[in-house]
Amino acid sequence: MGTKSPSYKGHRYPVEAISHCVWLYFRFPLSFREVEELMLQRGVTVSHETVRRWCTKFGQTYAHARRRCRPRPGDKWHLDEVFIKTNGEQKYLWRAVDQDGNILDLLVQNRRDTTAAGRFFRMLLRKTRRVPRVVVTDKLRSYGAAHREVMPCVEHRAHKGLNNRAENSHQPTSQRERAMKGFRSVGAAQRFLSAFSGISPHFRPRRHRMTAHHYRAEMTVRFEIREQITGLTGLSTTA
Template sequence: MVSYRGFRFPPEVISHCVWLYHRFGLSLRDVEELMLERGIEVSHEMIHQWTRRFGPAYAAALRRRHPRPGGKWHLDEVFVKIQGVRKYLWRAVDQHGNVLDILLQNRRDTAAARRFFRKPLKKTRTVPRVIVTDKLASYGAAHRTVMPSVEHRSHKGLNNRAEVSHQPTRRRERAMKGFRSMGAAQRFLGAFSEISPHFRPRRHLMTATRYRTEMIIRFAIWDQITGTTGRPVTA
């Protein structure tokens, strides 16, 4: 259970601000304004502290509820700019689109690929049946070292699942006008990659009734992991 000891605002306010910031393309000042409209005066600096402190904790609690990863993993990397310098965001998802892990690195060479291959293996404690990547040579070299017994499919057209998974990050990056440091980016994206998908079921595959039912379930899970009552946030 997440501890709120030492914080003067109730858990319902804290968790609601963290949810707003990770679920929608809002700035910290946007969240501050939304809370003020509800009669709650909290500064954007305080909301920033909450997102740094509780975002990773909520994400870890959600991660523990994940089902066992699928046997097919899609791995991909995209560049992001931090203070004008190009960095690389590596992401692994299974065939169902569940994010297994992310890692921000300076390079996309073989050493970086090996480091990234080991990270989801350690976190999930499972070995995939097959990995799917694009044609970056670093993947092949890392595959031969880290998981040579796993089938490796290398083809640009096969990796759409991972590429699609990058899209919410791209939208959030634009809304935030970039990241200030690698540490801040890794921290935020680690939480964002768990919290945001939790509230984004594959709506296009559901009826309206099924979607509402699913969202009620997901909000109930959120209340459980944040230790809140689910009551509306009011003054």
């Protein structure tokens, strides 16, 4: 895979414990205290504050490594925005997925006007380093104005019924937001959701389209990729 393992220098807990805590927190709607309890049941005594620091430090690292080894994004992008709560205030989560449902990126912003839409378009072009063939959005007028300004040569389809793929991709985030009772700030929301969108979908294959045997085989492969990203594979090789 060619992915460099993260450095765990200075941490007294083994890599297995650290990576498992981060996986639990970003994969399931658990609090830091609930992760602490699950680890205690496994015989590992670790405080919820330590789990929080691990998730803050390694969550983004694991997510970035996963994104680097994902396939190239498709040429049809679906964009959508939803309300989220940060410190009791209403903000907007912008998200883009390709035609296969792979998350391209997301951005938390204060508004959903033309400036915000244009900023999101430019971020997608910069990070993906690709220009799409088609952009699909709902009928929010800000998308049309930003599209004409940023990528006028790209086909734009504005139709609510065509954008179900992007709308459906918000469901795991909404579930997690309810469990967390909102976010403390825009920055905290951006950091968490950036790591969450890089880790959680990796363990959410489209199970309804798979046989039980196919699903188990697919998850085995995905867990092997996780071990390579977190450095567990290299650890077991040298042990």
